[in-house]
Amino acid sequence: MEKGRRFIVVSYDVSDDGARHKVAQTLEKFGKRVQYSVFECIVTERGLLELQSIIEPLINPSHDSIRYYTLCPRCRNEIRVFGVGEVTGSEDFHVV
Numbered sequence: 026m027e028k029g030r031r032f033i034v035v036s037y038d039v040s041d042d043g044a045r046h047k048v049a050q051t052l053e054k055f056g057k058r059v060q061y062s063v064f065e066c067i068v069t070e071r072g073l074l075e076l077q078s079i080i081e082p083l084i085n086p087s088h089d090s091i092r093y094y095t096l097c098p099r100c101r102n103e104i105r106v107f108g109v110g111e112v113t114g115s116e117d118f119h120v121v
Contacts, residue, residue, distance in 0.1 A: 065113035
Protein backbone atom coordinates (compact mmCIF):
# COMPACT_ATOMS: atom_id res chain seq x y z
CA MET A 26 0.00 0.00 0.00
CA GLU A 27 1.26 3.44 -0.87
CA LYS A 28 2.64 5.67 1.87
CA GLY A 29 0.03 7.95 3.40
CA ARG A 30 -2.85 5.60 2.64
CA ARG A 31 -4.63 3.61 5.28
CA PHE A 32 -6.90 0.59 5.28
CA ILE A 33 -10.21 1.25 7.03
CA VAL A 34 -13.32 -0.79 7.59
CA VAL A 35 -16.53 1.24 7.66
CA SER A 36 -19.76 -0.22 8.99
CA TYR A 37 -23.09 1.49 9.30
CA ASP A 38 -26.54 1.00 10.78
CA VAL A 39 -28.93 3.57 9.30
CA SER A 40 -32.69 3.26 9.77
CA ASP A 41 -33.92 5.62 7.03
CA ASP A 42 -33.99 3.90 3.63
CA GLY A 43 -33.04 7.03 1.66
CA ALA A 44 -30.17 7.96 3.96
CA ARG A 45 -28.93 4.36 4.03
CA HIS A 46 -28.93 4.27 0.21
CA LYS A 47 -26.96 7.56 0.04
CA VAL A 48 -24.43 6.30 2.61
CA ALA A 49 -23.92 3.10 0.60
CA GLN A 50 -23.60 4.99 -2.71
CA THR A 51 -20.97 7.27 -1.20
CA LEU A 52 -19.01 4.40 0.32
CA GLU A 53 -18.98 2.63 -3.06
CA LYS A 54 -16.97 5.58 -4.39
CA PHE A 55 -14.35 5.14 -1.66
CA GLY A 56 -14.07 1.38 -1.29
CA LYS A 57 -15.47 -2.07 -1.76
CA ARG A 58 -18.62 -3.50 -0.18
CA VAL A 59 -17.68 -6.72 1.62
CA GLN A 60 -20.99 -7.26 3.43
CA TYR A 61 -24.35 -5.53 3.24
CA SER A 62 -23.39 -2.66 5.57
CA VAL A 63 -19.60 -3.09 5.68
CA PHE A 64 -17.01 -1.58 3.35
CA GLU A 65 -13.24 -1.88 3.13
CA CYS A 66 -11.55 1.30 1.95
CA ILE A 67 -8.02 2.41 1.23
CA VAL A 68 -7.86 6.16 1.72
CA THR A 69 -5.56 9.01 2.59
CA GLU A 70 -6.26 11.12 5.67
CA ARG A 71 -7.78 13.72 3.37
CA GLY A 72 -9.95 11.05 1.71
CA LEU A 73 -11.18 9.84 5.10
CA LEU A 74 -12.08 13.38 6.15
CA GLU A 75 -13.90 13.90 2.86
CA LEU A 76 -15.80 10.63 3.28
CA GLN A 77 -16.82 11.55 6.83
CA SER A 78 -17.92 15.04 5.77
CA ILE A 79 -20.23 13.52 3.14
CA ILE A 80 -21.84 10.65 5.03
CA GLU A 81 -22.09 11.86 8.62
CA PRO A 82 -24.63 14.62 7.85
CA LEU A 83 -26.85 11.98 6.22
CA ILE A 84 -27.58 10.10 9.44
CA ASN A 85 -29.50 10.80 12.61
CA PRO A 86 -26.89 10.33 15.37
CA SER A 87 -29.58 9.77 18.01
CA HIS A 88 -30.38 6.32 16.56
CA ASP A 89 -28.04 5.62 13.60
CA SER A 90 -24.32 4.88 13.62
CA ILE A 91 -21.28 4.79 11.38
CA ARG A 92 -18.09 3.13 12.61
CA TYR A 93 -14.60 3.60 11.18
CA TYR A 94 -11.98 1.00 12.04
CA THR A 95 -8.41 1.78 10.98
CA LEU A 96 -6.28 -1.33 10.65
CA CYS A 97 -2.51 -1.23 10.83
CA PRO A 98 -0.64 -3.19 8.13
CA ARG A 99 0.13 -6.01 10.56
CA CYS A 100 -3.50 -6.24 11.67
CA ARG A 101 -4.71 -6.13 8.07
CA ASN A 102 -2.50 -9.14 7.30
CA GLU A 103 -4.28 -11.03 10.08
CA ILE A 104 -7.77 -10.67 8.54
CA ARG A 105 -9.29 -14.07 7.89
CA VAL A 106 -12.23 -14.56 5.55
CA PHE A 107 -14.35 -17.67 5.80
CA GLY A 108 -16.72 -18.14 2.90
CA VAL A 109 -17.18 -15.84 -0.07
CA GLY A 110 -14.87 -12.87 -0.60
CA GLU A 111 -11.35 -11.71 -0.01
CA VAL A 112 -9.62 -8.82 1.70
CA THR A 113 -9.62 -5.67 -0.42
CA GLY A 114 -6.36 -4.99 -2.26
CA SER A 115 -5.02 -1.54 -3.07
CA GLU A 116 -4.93 -2.10 -6.82
CA ASP A 117 -8.72 -1.79 -7.21
CA PHE A 118 -9.14 1.77 -5.98
CA HIS A 119 -8.04 5.30 -6.51
CA VAL A 120 -8.09 8.13 -4.00
CA VAL A 121 -11.15 10.34 -4.44
